[in-house]
Amino acid sequence: MRQVPILIFQMGKVGSSSILTSLLEHGLPFTIHVHRLNPKNIDARAETVDNVLQASHLDSERWIYQNITQSDKPVKYITLVRDPLGRAMSHYFENLSYITGIENAETAIALQELQAMFVEKYLWEIIAKDWFDDELKPVSGINVYETPFDTETGYSIYQRDNTEVLLLKLEISDEDKEKAIADFVGEPDFKLKRANDTSQKSYAELYRVFRNTIVFPQRVLDKVYSMKMAQHFYTEEEIQYYMKKWQRSA
Numbered sequence: 001m002r003q004v005p006i007l008i009f010q011m012g013k014v015g016s017s018s019i020l021t022s023l024l025e026h027g028l029p030f031t032i033h034v035h036r037l038n039p040k041n042i043d044a045r046a047e048t049v050d051n052v053l054q055a056s057h058l059d060s061e062r063w064i065y066q067n068i069t070q071s072d073k074p075v076k077y078i079t080l081v082r083d084p085l086g087r088a089m090s091h092y093f094e095n096l097s098y099i100t101g102i103e104n105a106e107t108a109i110a111l112q113e114l115q116a117m118f119v120e121k122y123l124w125e126i127i128a129k130d131w132f133d134d135e136l137k138p139v140s141g142i143n144v145y146e147t148p149f150d151t152e153t154g155y156s157i158y159q160r161d162n163t164e165v166l167l168l169k170l171e172i173s174d175e176d177k178e179k180a181i182a183d184f185v186g187e188p189d190f191k192l193k194r195a196n197d198t199s200q201k202s203y204a205e206l207y208r209v210f211r212n213t214i215v216f217p218q219r220v221l222d223k224v225y226s227m228k229m230a231q232h233f234y235t236e237e238e239i240q241y242y243m244k245k246w247q248r249s250a
Contacts, residue, residue: 004074006031006185007064009139011131013090014080015170019181022193028185037065037139069139074162076184077140079132081233082170083242085216085224088126092118093207099125106203115214123220130229140165145228151235155180169233216246 023031096105137143142158150156154172158165166184174192182190225239
């Protein structure tokens with residue numbers, strides 16, 4: 001029986017690498033990991049590519065869009081959502097040199113300046129677009145904001161014609177993720193394996209200090225957690241938890 005394509009399709013820094021690795025090791029070879037499939041966004045990125053490897057990635061994205069997402073055959077998407085402030089910090093630090101245009105930015109720029117740049121400028125650039133509206137909706141035809149998210153389980157499944165989307169909250173337990181994914185892909189023995197752990201990367205200690213000492217003004221927290229993504233996927237109690245968490249040094 002032919003495997004239905006599984007696209008792990010999500011914004012960056014939401015913990016998807018372990019899902020990809022685990023599905024592949026579980027014997028589901030037609031599993032693809034991608035952040036961008038909207039032709040408009042692929043074309044915009046093509047204007048800034050400066051090497052053959054990046055260009056080949058864009059060609060792959062175009063092929064996936066045309067031959068998998070736009071066919072009339074079944075396709076399954078797995079996507080994730082994460083605390084928006086935590087995700088933005090992770091994205092910022094992993095792409096620091098690219099974002100700032102400064103080589104080895106994590107050591108070339110003082111920690112306090114890196115923090116100030118994030119709070120006043122780059123945070124807003126990172127969260128300016130809602131990925132679910134900008135990528136998932138135009139590619140899959142599914143608007144996840146049309147129906148309430150199951151905040152009790154931490155995941156929901158959406159369906160339209162031959163397309164299914166499993167949307168997981170990163171913060172739920174690995175056991176709950178395993179159950180949701182196992183049911184979704186029809187593999188009852190599915191288990192997660194860790195991958196791409198930030199704590200193992202070369203900048204891990206500096207990133208830990210960055211997170212533990214950064215100060216967010218209340219106006220920043222209010223704006224971030226009043227945005228549609230935070231309000232739709234997180235309960236008021238969860239939002240208050242995150243606001244308190246990031247207030248701890250303010």
